[in-house]
Amino acid sequence: MKARVTVTLRKGILDPQGKAIEGALKTQGLTGIESVRQGKVFDIELSETLVGTAETLLEEACRKLLANQVVEDFRIEILTEY
């Protein structure tokens, strides 16, 4: 089974990385970009075949390692192919 976990900063949390990218894009002459916020995406392969069990496992992986729950949200998508 394949899944994608997307981890993004919560709304309202300052994103210095995103601000730096905004500035760099402007320097490159790209106008029209108002804001950029950067996050992480994890493409995960699991030996698990039951969707429910896989989701529980991935939630645990997010809570334990992939997401800093003080400032980040995570979203789990079970995929067939990516």
Next chain:
Amino acid sequence: MKARVTVTLRKGILDPQGKAIEGALKTQGLTGIESVRQGKVFDIELSETLVGTAETLLEEACRKLLANQVVEDFRIEILTEY
């Protein structure tokens, strides 16, 4: 207009970050995770209102800064809300 750009390593390209995360998850007692590959996601707000123009701008942003095209692929999604 809001868009999401997802940048991932090309298939076949070694992902040491992903390997490190795999190991860390196993250490945390999470079994059943076969592989992890990490990528980046950019949530971007544009002042542009035409989808075609926005996509062209975002492609240019990817080619110039957001993606290293030697080893990474990028995907552009125009969103209404995220």
